[in-house]
Amino acid sequence: MKCIKCGRPVGASRYCNACGFDNKHIAKALNTADYYYNIGLEKAQMHDLSGAEIYLKKALNYNKSHKNARNLLGLVYNEMGEGGKAYIQWKISAKLSSVEENVANLYIRQMEEHPAVFEEINETAKKYNTALSYAKQGSDDLAMIQVKKVLSITPNFVNAHLLFALLHMRAGDNVSAQTDLNNALAIDRYNTTARKYLNEMGENPDTVPEKRPADALKPDNENLRNVRPVDHYEDPNKETWKQFVYMLIGLAIGVVAMFVLVIPSVKASVSVDYNNLKKEYSQTTNKKDAEISTLKDDKKSLQKKNKKLTKRLKVYEGSKGEDSMYDSILKASQAYSSGNYVECAKHLLKVDKDSLPSTTAKNLYTSMKDKAFQNAAAQLYNSGKASFDAYKYQDALDDLEQSYKYDKSYNTEYHIAMCYKYLNKNTDKAQEYFYDIINNSGDSELIRKAANLGLDMVINSAKEAAAKAKGGSTTTDSKSDTASSSDSSTSKKSSTKSTTEEDFGADTSNSNN
């Protein structure tokens, strides 16, 4: 306990050692407040709510900070249907002690969490005050309508039952009044006003049967039966069938909304997704096609490169047991130095000039080739011609074919064809050679010999046949005559083909057939 004067703590003697003030009256007042609180609690437990209200108010007169008295008074008011008064008591209690242990905080929170409760309390108070006003003005019918509404909202409002009873009594409806009073006593068992009204009607209050207030609210006439509050809060537990109907209606609305709003939206979404997917797939396919095309190009390029590199590698390493191009160049060079042009030419044939990596090597190749091929061709032609004249056609053919590789001379070609003829082999090739000489050599002596001796025909017929075989127009004698050459030994093919291994390979293979 604190001193009322200086606020300092005081001991059991109640005298303040600091200021000397005697706090014994205060201490006694606090004790008295507790005493009345206990009586109020007892009465509340006995359902004597109005009695409890009186004693709790007394307790607060002695100690207005009596938290328990405040909270209990709030509960009593709440039980009597006066939520507004209850709320005030709990708010004051909460202000006196705002700690969580104060149960008033719980009551307030419960009320504030449900705005419908506030609405119900306000509506009750408003309609009750209107009814009271009507009653004081003498408009009892209107007052009764309002009270009926009040009781439909708050069935445990004791004062509304009492007012209703008074109005019924004034109207001479003692039966209804008795019912109202019984309802009031069911809530507040020892309500003095209700007991007084019952006495006034000649009834014994002690024989009043206990009834639940809500059950007692029966409309007593047709007009009142139809009167319903429009904006009051209804306990959801009371009309479960309505909730069930509302739930079904809500469910139906939900299903319709799903079909009307959700499903089309989902379908549209799926369609959009499908189109996007299709587009994406198409893009991916195009991309992959482009990649495949690029890879094919790369493959071709790499194969080409590989071929080129293999070819180049051949220059250095050779293949399948053959000499490399460097080996061939070296051997050709050796043969060239010793004047063996046939051997030199033989090695040079194996060399592909374009594959040679350096200019020096290419120059060496060219310088050796010009001289070696010319001399080798001459040597082999002479040797072949000697064999030919000696009727050794096979030996002649060997040398002449070699010579032809190095020098595409029509003379050599003529003798090779004649060898084929005499040896009776490669006749097609021989005929081809003869036609070639007739068509292209321009050497009239050689043309005459090719026609007469080779083809066993007169010149004009041979020329026509040659032209036909070539697939071109017929040539005339005058043309061939004008293109004559005086020295048959110098007649050469007009087209100076480069002598490559492939060319000779083909010729050789033909000759062998």
Add this chain to the structure above:
Amino acid sequence: MFDYDLELKKFKPAVGVEIGEDELFSDDIKDITDLVEELVAEREGKKASK
């Protein structure tokens, strides 16, 4: 004789919860502590005036 009007006058208006904080505490009960505090203050005031 039962006087209806007199009985009606005993009925007080109901209180809602639409009230302000000031109004809430304005007509609260005055207890013994308040009275003693007033007396002490009064006595102290008299002493000071003397």
